[in-house]
Amino acid sequence: MTDSDGVxxxxxxxxxxxxxxxxxxxxxxxxxxEGFLPRNGFEVIVAEDGxxxxxxxxxxxxxxxxxxxxxxxxxxxxxRGGALERAFREADGDVLVYFDTDLATDLDxxxxxxxxxxxxxxxVATGSRWMPGREADRPAKRGVPSRVFNLLVRGVLRSDVRDHQCGFKAMSRDAFRALIDDVEDDHWFWDTELLVRAQRSGLAVTEFPVNWEPKGDTKVDLVRDVFGMGSQLLRLWWQLSVQPRITPRASFTAGLLLVAVAVALMSTYIDFGAVIAEMRRxxxxxxxxxxxxxxxxxPLRGYxxxxxxRELGFTERTGxxxxxxFVSQTGNLVLPAxxxxxxxxxxxKVRRGIPYPSGFASLAAxxxxxxxxxxxxxxxxxVGYAASGRLGEVVTALTDSETAGNAGWTAALVAMGVGLVAVGAVIGIVLSARSDSNHIRSAIARVSTDSYGKAVADVLERFVGDVQRVGGDPIAFSRVGATSVVIWVLDVLVAAxxxxxxxxELDTITLLAVCFFAVSVGNLAKVIPISPGGIGLYEGAFTAIMVGLTPIGVSTALGAAVLDHxxxxxxTLVGGVGSMLALNVSLTTAVEETADVNETEALQE
Structure with a gap:
C-alpha cells in the first residue's frame, strides 16, 4: 500500500x-x-490526563x-477513556491507535x-493476552479478576472477544465516529464498551495474540474500579439487551399480566361472584x-x-x-415501575425548560x-388504637386474618419500612439543609475518584441540593406538608x-379510623412498583385490614376496595387524557424520549 503525503x-x-x-x-x-511507516506518515499524541x-x-x-x-x-x-476520546477527536490520522504507556505489550x-x-x-483491532497458546502469565490479584471480568462480558454482553481490557487497540476513523457518541463510560470500561458496541454495530472486529509482560503495579483499584466496571457492565447490558424491548406496548402488556396473575391468585380464596354482587348494590x-x-x-396537587x-426557583401556573x-399519574397507571x-x-422540561435534575428533585420532594x-x-x-387498649386487635387482624392470609402482615411490614424510610429521609433533608457540610462527593469518592464518579457526584449534588431547598425553608416545608395532609385526607374520605x-353498619368514628389506616397502609404498600398503579397491592392491603378490624365481610371489603381504586x-385517566390534549403531549412519545435521558444530558443543563 502506498502512502500519500500527511499523517x-x-x-x-x-x-x-x-x-x-x-x-x-x-x-x-x-x-x-519508523520501522514500517514513512517519517511523515504518523503522529504520537500524549493524552495527558490532569x-x-x-x-x-x-x-x-x-x-x-x-x-x-x-x-x-x-x-x-x-x-482514561475520556482522555483517549479527546485526543482521538483532535488526531489527524485515518488509523487511530492506542496502547498503555508502560509498554507491557511487545511493540513488535x-x-x-x-x-x-x-x-x-x-x-477495530485488539491485542489479546488470553487467546489459546499465548496466555499471559499474570499475578493472581490481576489475572483472576481479569479472567472473571472477561467471562462476564462474554456471557452477559454476548461478546466474541476474549480479552476486552488489553491496552493495545486500533480502529479506523470512520469506526470511531460511528461508535463514540454511544460510548458512555470514560474510564477503564471504555475499552470494553467500544468493543461490544462495535460488534453489535456489525463492524469487523479482529483479535490477535500478543506477547505481554506486566510492568510495575496496576493503576486499577481492585475494589473501587472493579465495582465501577461491574456497574457499567450492568448498565450496558440494560441498554443493549433490555431497554430496546421495553416499548410502551410491552410495558403495558407486562402490567396487565401482573394484574391478571394477582387476580388469579386472589380467586383461589375469594368468591368474585359475591364481590360483583356487592358492587352492584x-x-x-x-x-x-x-x-x-x-x-x-x-387542584391541590398542582398547587x-x-x-x-417555586422553592427550586421556577414559577409556574397551577393549572x-x-x-x-394528571399526565404523569396516568402514565403510572399504564406503565410499571x-x-x-x-x-x-x-x-x-420540554414545555417550561426546567432541567431534568430539578424535575426529578421536585418529584422526589x-x-x-x-x-x-x-x-x-x-x-x-x-396511637389511637393503643390509647383505647385495642392495639392487640390490629396485630391480630394483620397476622391471623383467615381472609387475607399473610397479605395484611406483609402489607403492614412494607408500609412500616417505607414509612420509616420516609421519616428518616425528611429528617436527613432538613438537617442537611441546615448544615454547610456536603458529604455526597466525599462518600462517592470512597467508591470512585475518576471522572465518572465526579459526574455522578455532580448530578446527585444538584439533585439533593434542590430537595434540600424545600426541606430547608420552614414556611415552604409547612405549607407543602399541610397541603399533603389535605390531599390525603380527601383521599381517605373518598374511600370512606x-x-x-x-x-x-359502622359508626362514623370507626369508619373513618379504619379507612385512614387501610388507605394509608394500602398506599404505602403499593410504593413497591410491582404492578401499574399498584393494582392488586392496594386492594389486598385494604381488604385485609378492613376485614380484620371490622365485622365487614370479605366480599364487601374487596368490593369497596376495587370501587374506591x-x-x-x-x-385520573379522564383527567390525564384531557391534560394530554390540552398540553399537546403524547404519552408514547414522552416514554420514548424520556428513555434517552441520561446523566450527560442532565449535566449539560
Whole structure:
C-alpha cells in the first residue's frame, strides 16, 4: 500500500503521572513506527490526563523537539477513556491507535495492529493476552479478576472477544465516529464498551495474540474500579439487551399480566361472584359524591407542586402543573415501575425548560411528603388504637386474618419500612439543609475518584441540593406538608364514602379510623412498583385490614376496595387524557424520549 503525503496513523498514549517513563515510551513508539511507516506518515499524541507530576512539562518538551509529537493537556482528570476520546477527536490520522504507556505489550506487534486497519480488512483491532497458546502469565490479584471480568462480558454482553481490557487497540476513523457518541463510560470500561458496541454495530472486529509482560503495579483499584466496571457492565447490558424491548406496548402488556396473575391468585380464596354482587348494590349517589370529593384533590396537587418548584426557583401556573401531574399519574397507571414520574420531568422540561435534575428533585420532594403524610396518618390511627387498649386487635387482624392470609402482615411490614424510610429521609433533608457540610462527593469518592464518579457526584449534588431547598425553608416545608395532609385526607374520605355506599353498619368514628389506616397502609404498600398503579397491592392491603378490624365481610371489603381504586383511576385517566390534549403531549412519545435521558444530558443543563 502506498502512502500519500500527511499523517496516516495517529498513536495516542494515555498518560497519568508518567513522568518516570513517558520520555522513553515516546522514543520507543517513534522508533517502532519508523520501522514500517514513512517519517511523515504518523503522529504520537500524549493524552495527558490532569497529571499531578512533571508529565505535562516533559510532554511539552518532547512536542517542541519533534513535530511528530503532540501534547493534549487536560487541567482536570477526564478518566482514561475520556482522555483517549479527546485526543482521538483532535488526531489527524485515518488509523487511530492506542496502547498503555508502560509498554507491557511487545511493540513488535504494532505493525500487525496498524496494518489490520490500514488494509481495510477490519474496522477495530485488539491485542489479546488470553487467546489459546499465548496466555499471559499474570499475578493472581490481576489475572483472576481479569479472567472473571472477561467471562462476564462474554456471557452477559454476548461478546466474541476474549480479552476486552488489553491496552493495545486500533480502529479506523470512520469506526470511531460511528461508535463514540454511544460510548458512555470514560474510564477503564471504555475499552470494553467500544468493543461490544462495535460488534453489535456489525463492524469487523479482529483479535490477535500478543506477547505481554506486566510492568510495575496496576493503576486499577481492585475494589473501587472493579465495582465501577461491574456497574457499567450492568448498565450496558440494560441498554443493549433490555431497554430496546421495553416499548410502551410491552410495558403495558407486562402490567396487565401482573394484574391478571394477582387476580388469579386472589380467586383461589375469594368468591368474585359475591364481590360483583356487592358492587352492584352500592349506592350510586354516594359514589358520585366520592367522585366529586376526589376531583377536589387534584387542584391541590398542582398547587403543592407549584410550591415545590417555586422553592427550586421556577414559577409556574397551577393549572399547567395540575395537568402535568394528571399526565404523569396516568402514565403510572399504564406503565410499571412508576414510569409516569419520568414523563412529568419530561413535560416540565420540554414545555417550561426546567432541567431534568430539578424535575426529578421536585418529584422526589413530592414523594417524600406523600410518604411522610401516609406514615403520619397510619401512625396516628395506631396511637389511637393503643390509647383505647385495642392495639392487640390490629396485630391480630394483620397476622391471623383467615381472609387475607399473610397479605395484611406483609402489607403492614412494607408500609412500616417505607414509612420509616420516609421519616428518616425528611429528617436527613432538613438537617442537611441546615448544615454547610456536603458529604455526597466525599462518600462517592470512597467508591470512585475518576471522572465518572465526579459526574455522578455532580448530578446527585444538584439533585439533593434542590430537595434540600424545600426541606430547608420552614414556611415552604409547612405549607407543602399541610397541603399533603389535605390531599390525603380527601383521599381517605373518598374511600370512606365508597364504603358507606355499601351500607355498612359502622359508626362514623370507626369508619373513618379504619379507612385512614387501610388507605394509608394500602398506599404505602403499593410504593413497591410491582404492578401499574399498584393494582392488586392496594386492594389486598385494604381488604385485609378492613376485614380484620371490622365485622365487614370479605366480599364487601374487596368490593369497596376495587370501587374506591377504580373510581380514583378513572378520574385520573379522564383527567390525564384531557391534560394530554390540552398540553399537546403524547404519552408514547414522552416514554420514548424520556428513555434517552441520561446523566450527560442532565449535566449539560
Amino acid at each position: 496516516r496513523v495517529s498513536v495516542v498514549l494515555p498518560a497519568y503521572n508518567e513522568a518516570a517513563t513517558i520520555e522513553d515510551t515516546v522514543g520507543r513508539t517513534i522508533a517502532a513506527l 497529571c499531578e507530576d512533571r508529565t505535562p512539562e516533559i510532554a511539552d518538551r518532547l512536542a517542541a523537539a519533534d513535530d511528530r509529537v503532540r501534547h493534549v493537556h487536560s487541567d482536570e482528570r477526564l478518566g 506487534h504494532l505493525e500487525e495492529l496498524v496494518e489490520s486497519i490500514r488494509s481495510g480488512e477490519y474496522d 352500592a349506592d350510586t349517589t354516594l359514589l358520585a359524591v366520592a367522585t366529586v370529593v376526589y376531583l377536589l384533590s387534584w 403543592r407542586y407549584r410550591d415545590i418548584l 399547567f402543573l395540575t395537568g402535568a401531574v 412508576r414510569g409516569g414520574d419520568a414523563i412529568r420531568a419530561y413535560i416540565v 413530592e414523594r417524600v411528603f406523600d410518604l411522610l403524610t401516609l406514615a403520619g396518618l397510619s401512625g396516628a390511627v395506631l 364514602i365508597v364504603l358507606a355506599a355499601f351500607t355498612v 377504580a373510581l380514583k383511576n378513572v378520574v
